[in-house]
Amino acid sequence: MRALPIVHRIADEPWPTREEAERSRLFSSVQLGPRVSRRRTWVPAMVPWRATEEGMVTQQVIDWYARFALAKPGVIVIEATGIRDVASGPLLRIGHDRFVEGLARLVAAVREASEGETLLFVQLIDFLAVRRRPDRAKYFARFLSVTREHRERLAALTGDETLLECDEARVRETLLALDDEGVRGVLTERERESLEYGYRERVTDMHLPHVRTLPEVLPSLFASAAQRAESAGFDGVELHYAHAYTMASFLSALNTRDDGYGASFEGRLRLPLEVLSRVRAAVSGHSVVGVRLLGDEVIEGGTRIRDASRFSVEFARGGAHFISVSKGGKFEDAKQPKVGGAVYPYTGPSGHECMPTVRSDERGPFGRNLGLSREIRAVLREGGLSVPVVGAGGINGFIMAERALEQGDCDVVASARQSLADPDWFAKVLRGEGATVRRCKFTNYCEGLDQHHKEVTCQLWDKIRPGDPEEPAHRVSADGRRRLVAP
Numbered sequence: 282m283r284a285l286p287i288v289h290r291i292a293d294e295p296w297p298t299r300e301e302a303e304r305s306r307l308f309s310s311v312q313l314g315p316r317v318s319r320r321r322t323w324v325p326a327m328v329p330w331r332a333t334e335e336g337m338v339t340q341q342v343i344d345w346y347a348r349f350a351l352a353k354p355g356v357i358v359i360e361a362t363g364i365r366d367v368a369s370g371p372l373l374r375i376g377h378d379r380f381v382e383g384l385a386r387l388v389a390a391v392r393e394a395s396e397g398e399t400l401l402f403v404q405l406i407d408f409l410a411v412r413r414r415p416d417r418a419k420y421f422a423r424f425l426s427v428t429r430e431h432r433e434r435l436a437a438l439t440g441d442e443t444l445l446e447c448d449e450a451r452v453r454e455t456l457l458a459l460d461d462e463g464v465r466g467v468l469t470e471r472e473r474e475s476l477e478y479g480y481r482e483r484v485t486d487m488h489l490p491h492v493r494t495l496p497e498v499l500p501s502l503f504a505s506a507a508q509r510a511e512s513a514g515f516d517g518v519e520l521h522y523a524h525a526y527t528m529a530s531f532l533s534a535l536n537t538r539d540d541g542y543g544a545s546f547e548g549r550l551r552l553p554l555e556v557l558s559r560v561r562a563a564v565s566g567h568s569v570v571g572v573r574l575l576g577d578e579v580i581e582g583g584t585r586i587r588d589a590s591r592f593s594v595e596f597a598r599g600g601a602h603f604i605s606v607s608k609g610g611k612f613e614d615a616k617q618p619k620v621g622g623a624v625y626p627y628t629g630p631s632g633h634e635c636m637p638t639v640r641s642d643e644r645g646p647f648g649r650n651l652g653l654s655r656e657i658r659a660v661l662r663e664g665g666l667s668v669p670v671v672g673a674g675g676i677n678g679f680i681m682a683e684r685a686l687e688q689g690d691c692d693v694v695a696s697a698r699q700s701l702a703d704p705d706w707f708a709k710v711l712r713g714e715g716a717t718v719r720r721c722k723f724t725n726y727c728e729g730l731d732q733h734h735k736e737v738t739c740q741l742w743d744k745i746r747p748g749d750p751e752e753p754a755h756r757v758s759a760d761g762r763r764r765l766v767a768p
């Protein structure tokens with residue numbers, strides 16, 4: 282990754298008085314399709330890794346969201362929640378009716394904590410298989426399918442013609458004995474990637490039946506998930522069309538599918554638009570249906586703001602009640618994981634743009650991605666579309682949030698890490714007590730935990746002493762050292 286030489290400070294800033302906050306845009310209401318959010322404050326989706334291995338809601342999940350709800354932000358979006366009924370580790374799931382009961386308890390807890398003032402959406406996600414980086418010996422012994430081409434390249438490389446016909450075990454042994462350059466000469470680019478990063482499916486893997494048929498299965502999977510969200514009592518859903526996952530990969534300029542669901546602008550848009558339409562049709566007129574997409578994929582050959590703006594126009598015309606704008610967070614430029622680890626889409630330059638840190642370039646992390654939401658909003662308004670736009674990325678104070686609304690950078694201000702650092706920050710600002718806000722350091726301790734699928738916490742919350750009687754056991758991380766809920 283490129284060097285990011287400048288370390289930015291979290292600047293002290295003046296905070297509004299109670300009266301100023303009450304009069305502000307940030308604390309004014311905004312229409313989101315059929316519902317009104319009482320404020321323009323928004324806690325975007327953040328996976329805290331607190332569900333059971335089966336994807337069920339736990340008391341820790343409830344505690345986590347109820348804590349955010351105490352400050353009554355306008356909207357909380359529940360973490361990326363899987364729409365399929367397949368094992369996905371401790372990530373929330375909504376792919377079967379048995380998940381509804383737990384989700385309904387979560388909704389009830391948020392309603393109670395916010396006294397009904399916060400709208401609660403759930404982010405619906407689909408993703409493809411990503412496997413851990415294999416051990417080299419295991420890869421050559423078990424994972425690689427040996428082909429005629431491998432034999433031919435190996436025979437040419439070693440001058441040993443018997444490799445063309447010998448038993449497969451000898452081919453595998455010969456491959457294992459090669460140096461890196463030799464391996465590069467024999468494996469295809471995808472095989473090399475599987476060896477060096479771990480196997481990862483793409484939406485363009487048309488030889489895989491379950492990938493080829495995604496356009497047939499996804500609309501109904503998303504629609505059923507949205508119906509379950511409505512039965513659980515959510516106020517709406519956010520379709521996850523951002524970052525490294527299936528729907529973002531359909532929108533991506535790298536999507537070269539030749540079945541009408543890729544290649545051209547219209548082709549890339551087709552499935553996301555079909556999903557949106559099926560979801561809108563599946564829920565009642567009271568449910569909010571929004572889209573989160575990337576204003577820029579950041580990766581080489583990826584989608585840029587021009588296409589993202591046109592996508593947003595089509596989603597708005599297709600009935601999206603809000604457009605939430607994110608940036609980057611892709612697999613394509615992620616760092617190589619250690620053997621046994623999985624590639625994580627927030628480790629490369631695109632990941633840095635998604636969750637910018639204080640170690641940055643001249644522009645720094647603060648409000649860094651507002652240019653994208655501003656551009657998208659301007660194009661929507663030019664097209665006569667009034668759909669609200671949610672901006673995010675390094676927004677950590679009242680002045681910045683208020684200025685973003687004033688300048689038309691966005692209509693709603695999402696703060697992920699600042700809300701994690703101090704879930705009360707909106708309430709403190711509204712009470713005129715902004716000076717007591719615990720400011721996020723933007724050094725991504727939390728994101729490091731997310732990367733390793735550990736319960737996400739903030740470095741600014743008190744460290745727990747083992748056996749601390751003040752913290753009930755269920756509110757302490759598995760290693761016994763971190764608070765699971767902000768103090």
Ligand SMILES: Cc1cc2nc3c(=O)[nH]c(=O)nc-3n(C[C@H](O)[C@H](O)[C@H](O)COP(=O)(O)O)c2cc1C
Nearest residue numbers: 325326327328360361636673674675696697698731
């Ligand atoms: C721990 C963690 C988990 C996240 N999980 C999600 C997620 O599930 N879905 C999503 O769209 N974004 C996710 N994000 C990205 C945030 O929603 C947000 O876009 C990003 O952190 C930038 O905003 P910020 O600067 O206010 O933190 C996550 C961020 C963090 C820190």
Ligand code: SF4
Nearest residue numbers: 721722725727739740
């Ligand atoms: S861990 Fe660091 S980056 Fe994450 S919320 Fe806390 S202070 Fe911010």
